[in-house]
Amino acid sequence: MPSGAEQAVLADFADIVKSNEPLAPYTYLRLGGPAEWLIQPRSREELSAVVRRCFQARIPLRVLGSGCNVLVSDEGVRGAVLRLNEPAFTRVEVDGRRVRAGTGAAVLALISEAARHGLAGLEALVGIPGTVGGALRCNAGDRAGDIGQFVRQVEVLDSRGDVQVRERDELRFAYHWSNLDDPVLLAADFDLEADQADAIVKRMRKAWIQRKAAQPLNFQAAGRVFKDPRGLNAAGLIVQAGLAKTRVGGAEISERDANYIVVHPGATSRDVLRLVDLIRSRVEERFQVELELEMTVW
Numbered sequence: 001m002p003s004g005a006e007q008a009v010l011a012d013f014a015d016i017v018k019s020n021e022p023l024a025p026y027t028y029l030r031l032g033g034p035a036e037w038l039i040q041p042r043s044r045e046e047l048s049a050v051v052r053r054c055f056q057a058r059i060p061l062r063v064l065g066s067g068c069n070v071l072v073s074d075e076g077v078r079g080a081v082l083r084l085n086e087p088a089f090t091r092v093e094v095d096g097r098r099v100r101a102g103t104g105a106a107v108l109a110l111i112s113e114a115a116r117h118g119l120a121g122l123e124a125l126v127g128i129p130g131t132v133g134g135a136l137r138c139n140a141g142d143r144a145g146d147i148g149q150f151v152r153q154v155e156v157l158d159s160r161g162d163v164q165v166r167e168r169d170e171l172r173f174a175y176h177w178s179n180l181d182d183p184v185l186l187a188a189d190f191d192l193e194a195d196q197a198d199a200i201v202k203r204m205r206k207a208w209i210q211r212k213a214a215q216p217l218n219f220q221a222a223g224r225v226f227k228d229p230r231g232l233n234a235a236g237l238i239v240q241a242g243l244a245k246t247r248v249g250g251a252e253i254s255e256r257d258a259n260y261i262v263v264h265p266g267a268t269s270r271d272v273l274r275l276v277d278l279i280r281s282r283v284e285e286r287f288q289v290e291l292e293l294e295m296t297v298w
């Protein structure tokens with residue numbers, strides 16, 4: 001269907017749709033072109049209606065969290081990109097040992113609210129940027145633990161815009177992967193353990209310091225690029241392949257952790273993708289290991 005017809009399909013949502021909206025400001029790397037439609041629903045009903053309409057009109061639909069794990073191509077994205085940044089999607093509520101978070105909430109807001117109520121577990125994730133939705137989709141975490149282990153259930157929208165509940169026993173979480181592949185994740189319930197607030201805060205501080213010491217410097221825009229291959233370490237392979245600090249255009253391998261690409265002013269997504277290709281081919285040539293992208297490229 002041509003874009004003019006798509007515009008008519010989305011006409012009812014004029015208040016919440018921006019057309020040809022640059023996505024770079026909404027991503028961590030601040031790179032990439034526009035979305036054909038950027039849609040920011042204000043309520044669940046509005047969100048359901050948008051999803052239903054896009055499905056009926058076969059308009060491709062994506063959800064953008066904080067864009068920490070997404071590289072938007074310079075050409076931009078066809079179809080609709082949803083952002084769940086309105087209060088209807090960012091609430092965090094505590095009920096006993098259970099915490100419910102909208103997927104648009106920041107992971108940090110979820111961890112802080114849990115800690116404030118003396119609920120432990122998620123503090124190991126402190127310092128991982130992004131939203132609850134992005135963290136669930138990618139099962140954010142590291143050796144100290146991942147978000148998936150605390151999930152009790154997840155509310156999602158299917159492609160018809162209907163709410164479905166995915167219970168613990170149907171959910172699968174593995175290294176940087178989950179089977180939560182529904183078009184929209186709405187909210188999640190987490191089961192946590194009671195603990196002393198000061199002990200939780202102490203662990204939060206420790207996790208924060210450890211993670212920040214390993215990540216690129218705060219002023220640098222940087223993205224984590226590859227999954228660690230089984231039993232191996234992507235950063236180690238990149239360094240051993242002689243690629244430390246390699247730069248292509250405005251994209252450079254971080255000197256703190258070679259599995260991050262730092263982008264300099266003037267960089268483009270194409271620079272990042274060319275550097276990714278270079279790393280992949282050099283590592284494969286040298287070690288016969290195929291590095292798998294952790295970032296999603298749009």
Ligand SMILES: Cc1cc2nc3c(=O)[nH]c(=O)nc-3n(C[C@H](O)[C@H](O)[C@H](O)COP(=O)(O)OP(=O)(O)OC[C@H]3O[C@@H](n4cnc5c(N)ncnc54)[C@H](O)[C@@H]3O)c2cc1C
Pocket residue numbers: 028062063064065066067068069070084103104127128129130131132133134135136137138139140141142176182183184185186215216222223224296
């Ligand atoms: C400096 C830095 C450090 C990092 N450290 C870690 C780390 O230690 N461990 C780790 O695991 N990751 C790490 N990451 C990667 C990243 O932070 C996580 O993957 C994060 O969970 C992504 O969240 P986001 O909101 O930015 O998601 P986005 O990047 O916006 O989206 C990621 C994917 O999730 C989908 N998505 C997001 N929200 C929804 C939703 N509501 N419904 C449906 N789909 C959705 C998107 O469509 C996309 O496919 C790091 C990234 C950076 C930049």
